[in-house]
Amino acid sequence: MIEWLSMALLLAGAFFFFAGTVGLLRFPDVYSRLHALAKADNLGLGCALFGLALQAESLAAALKLLLIWPLVMAASASIGFAIAHRAHRLGIAPWRK
Amino acid sequence: MIIRSLFLRGLLFVALWWILAEGRHDGWLLGGIAVAAATWASLKLLPPARQSIRLAGLLAFLRFFLWNSLRGGMQVAGMALRGREALQPAIIELQVSLPPGSARILLVNALGLMPGSLGVDLDGANLRLHVLDACQPIVAETRALEVLITDLFEVTS
Amino acid sequence: MTTLMQAVALFLLANLVLALVVAARGPTPADRMLMALLIGTTGTGILVLLAQTMHLPALVDVALVLALLAAIGGIAFARRAWQDVEGEHD
Structure with missing residues (x-):
């Protein structure tokens, strides 16, 4: 049961990483690419970490894997804002339809 | 203390x-x-500082944040698969009611992982967001996040 | 299970390489800096998967350090590097 759940989470993780890369390829400007990378890749990493934590040998090892997630989330959130802020200050206009 | x-x-x-x-x-x-x-x-x-974090507020914030970052990830994944046709980007401006300092910084950073929004500028109380789809209720969601952040910090003296 | 993990790790690596090529062509320096985000998330993902498949728990520590470095690198870029390249705009 846990094996299946873990497998499903790993596959979901791979899917979200893929979606992030697709967004990077297809979205028109730096702002929308930031959305794609920050949100989709984070979710992908979260899924993969949960999937691996389910199979960890000890509680501490599982928690250590899960500890990575908030770190990367905080990193992505602040890098995302920092890059968007710079782009905005440099006058890079967002793409419009 | x-x-x-x-x-x-x-x-x-x-x-x-x-x-x-x-x-x-x-x-x-x-x-x-x-x-x-x-x-x-x-x-x-x-x-x-005089500010400290309330445990109940922290749990409510984390619940909201995790749920919405899940929504945000799924939404942007769907948009990526549909291509740029799915986008309706816009810049929106709003006034934040949070006090300056950590509360505002937390808000503008956390917004980057919420569905469809990305902070681009924070000048005083003036917040500028880039949104992926102008039809989404971004303002309402930002307000909800603001309320949770207000409850997160407790002013003690 | 190990096979699946290896497959996912390889898939993430392919994603990372593809994204690297695309972002390196990016029209603005900001596009290239998206790498900081990518390596933070995808790189960490690859490392934790390898830690499990190769039975090298130390790779989890490497992943943690990578996550921290991604954060610091991104902020440093945003605050300094870009400004110097493009001239003073603030």
Whole structure:
């Protein structure tokens, strides 16, 4: 049961990483690419970490894997804002339809 | 006040060390030094302020944040697969009601992981967001997040 | 299970390479800096998967350090590097 759940989470993780890369390829400007990378890749990493934590040998090892997630989330959130802020200050206009 | 933060932060770093050492006990000497150093550095760099964090507020915030970052990820994944036709980008401006400092910074950073929004500028109380789809209720969601952040910080004196 | 993990790790690596090529062509320096985000998330993902498949728990520590470095690198870029390259705009 846990094996299946873990497998499903790993596959979901791979899917979200893929979606992030697709967004990077297809979205028109730096702002929308930031959305794609920050949100989709984070979710992908979260899924993969949960999937691996389910199979960890000890509680501490599982928690250590899960500890990575908030770190990367905080990193992505602040890098995302920092890059968007710079782009905005440099006058890079967002793409419009 | 200072004793309380010392105790809480020390406890936090002990827990962190336990996780990093994967529950082993052979590194406790190094761990002790690391915990002491981390506690000292944290008190030096972030002195206990009049603001502190409420546990109930923290849980409510985390629940909202995790759920919405899940929604945000799924939504942007769907948009990526549909291509740029799915986008309706816009820049929106709004006034934040949170006090300056950590509350505002938390808001503008957290918005980057919420569905469809990305902070681009924070000038005083003036917040500028890039949104992926102008039809989404971004303003309402930002307000909801603001309320949760207000409840997160408790002003004690 | 190990096979699945290896497959996912390889898939993430392919994603990372593809994204690297695309972002390196990016029209603005900001596009290239998206790498900081990518390596933070995808790189960490690859490392934790390898830690499990190769039975090298130390790779989890490497992943943690990578996550921290991604954060610091991104902020440093945003605050300094870009400004110097493009001239003073603030």
